[in-house]
Amino acid sequence: MAYAKVEHDVVIDKLMEVFRSAGYDGASMAALAEATQLKKASLYHRFPQGKEEMAHAVLRYVANWAKNRITDVLVSDSTREERLDSALNAIDELYDGGRLDCILRALSHGSAANLFRKETGAIFETLIRSFKHLAMDFGHDEQHAEQLAGELIVKIQGTLIVQRSLGGTSMFKAMLDDMRTKFMKTNL
Amino acid sequence: MAYAKVEHDVVIDKLMEVFRSAGYDGASMAALAEATQLKKASLYHRFPQGKEEMAHAVLRYVANWAKNRITDVLVSDSTREERLDSALNAIDELYDGGRLDCILRALSHGSAANLFRKETGAIFETLIRSFKHLAMDFGHDEQHAEQLAGELIVKIQGTLIVQRSLGGTSMFKAMLDDMRTKFMKTNL
DNA sequence: TTTCAAATACCGAACGATCGGTAAAGAAAT
DNA sequence: ATTTCTTTACCGATCGTTCGGTATTTGAAA
Numbered sequence: 506m507a508y509a510k511v512e513h514d515v516v517i518d519k520l521m522e523v524f525r526s527a528g529y530d531g532a533s534m535a536a537l538a539e540a541t542q543l544k545k546a547s548l549y550h551r552f553p554q555g556k557e558e559m560a561h562a563v564l565r566y567v568a569n570w571a572k573n574r575i576t577d578v579l580v581s582d583s584t585r586e587e588r589l590d591s592a593l594n595a596i597d598e599l600y601d602g603g604r605l606d607c608i609l610r611a612l613s614h615g616s617a618a619n620l621f622r623k624e625t626g627a628i629f630e631t632l633i634r635s636f637k638h639l640a641m642d643f644g645h646d647e648q649h650a651e652q653l654a655g656e657l658i659v660k661i662q663g664t665l666i667v668q669r670s671l672g673g674t675s676m677f678k679a680m681l682d683d684m685r686t687k688f689m690k691t692n693l
Numbered sequence: 694m695a696y697a698k699v700e701h702d703v704v705i706d707k708l709m710e711v712f713r714s715a716g717y718d719g720a721s722m723a724a725l726a727e728a729t730q731l732k733k734a735s736l737y738h739r740f741p742q743g744k745e746e747m748a749h750a751v752l753r754y755v756a757n758w759a760k761n762r763i764t765d766v767l768v769s770d771s772t773r774e775e776r777l778d779s780a781l782n783a784i785d786e787l788y789d790g791g792r793l794d795c796i797l798r799a800l801s802h803g804s805a806a807n808l809f810r811k812e813t814g815a816i817f818e819t820l821i822r823s824f825k826h827l828a829m830d831f832g833h834d835e836q837h838a839e840q841l842a843g844e845l846i847v848k849i850q851g852t853l854i855v856q857r858s859l860g861g862t863s864m865f866k867a868m869l870d871d872m873r874t875k876f877m878k879t880n881l
Numbered sequence: 882t883t884t885c886a887a888a889t890a891c892c893g894a895a896c897g898a899t900c901g902g903t904a905a906a907g908a909a910a911t
Numbered sequence: 912a913t914t915t916c917t918t919t920a921c922c923g924a925t926c927g928t929t930c931g932g933t934a935t936t937t938g939a940a941a
Binding site: 534545 | 925926927928929930
């Protein structure tokens with residue numbers, strides 16, 4: 506009988522889906538196996554260190570996503586408005602307009618709190634640094650640019666949480682619009 | 694043998710401690726029992742519906758805390774500056790300067806995502822409404838007041854998450870300071 | 882091009898530990 | 912003596928993990 510054969514990228518994507526929605530503790534091997542269409546033992550073949558290694562692999566994927574969809578875009582040769590829109594659109598996609606949870610947050614709590622701090626911290630730093638550079642392209646001074654970039658990242662996380670309890674998707678969209686305006690408005 | 698006898702409020706407090714640090718899924722009955730100094734069966738005597746009922750009790754406690762430490766304070770007869778400081782100090786205490794996790798967030802994810810939405814949403818709404826009234830006392834128009842209150846609540850959540858990965862406590866303190874300034878500065 | 886063994890990938894079954902939950906016995910309070 | 916609360920002891924289910932073995936692919940010798 507032919508057995509399941511699943512592409513690595515597909516496996517990572519499915520793992521991320523489970524981790525982000527169930528959290529690290531809530532992501533059972535049974536759920537991870539069902540999502541990836543692999544049996545538990547097969548997951549251990551690919552990730553000998555188990556759940557922890559899977560989460561690390563997901564974080565590597567996320568760091569790569571951030572580089573491709575944010576960092577690299579923000580230093581491309583298109584106009585600053587186009588770069589800003591591309592990056593914000595990527596974020597809007599990533600979270601499906603605020604409907605989806607953030608994988609970085611999911612891997613920052615519970616028993617995962619101390620396991621992946623270095624990785625999640627590095628990704629947050631990368632994102633902030635990238636948006637800071639963009640803000641400076643819009644003419645903001647360095648201090649203001651850093652503050653603006655931090656505000657964006659913080660508000661993404663905060664809005665995801667608050668919106669989850671209050672319902673809807675309008676908060677997230679409004680927040681992205683508002684931040685877009687703030688980036689473009691150089692002279693306050 | 695004399696057996697444990699623990700005050701209800703103490704039990705709630707310890708339950709909250711476990712929920713907020715481990716998350717709903719990560720909070721095992723064993724951990725909840727150890728934290729409260731009660732045996733598992735005793736917890737089931739006090740909370741016949743188990744973990745879910747415990748979380749509901751904790752949320753009732755939190756709603757009460759919000760009313761006492763935020764809502765009521767913000768409509769007291771002291772000056773608006775004093776009321777603002779009292780409320781922000783209460784928040785700073787609650788999260789221990791950003792070191793502690795938010796119980797509302799902890800009960801909004803994983804398998805708890807759909808269990809407590811009504812309660813967590815109501816608390817978020819109460820907080821936003823309270824701070825909105827305070828903002829209006831500072832002379833902000835209604836729309837701006839609502840935006841400012843929402844920004845505060847969102848940034849509290851977001852900063853807690855980002856700071857957890859980046860380390861330290863300076864982000865949280867700076868955020869509270871910044872929001873305090875924004876509330877007091879009526880004319881932009 | 883065929884052969885076939887080594888390497889790779891997957892799976893069923895089971896491990897000990899821990900999960901949430903319960904029944905019955907025992908202690909404290911009324 | 913009755914009620915209320917805690918405790919011991921235990922349950923079946925599920926947890927993450929491992930092992931023995933099977934299917935598939937690879938690649939080099941024939």
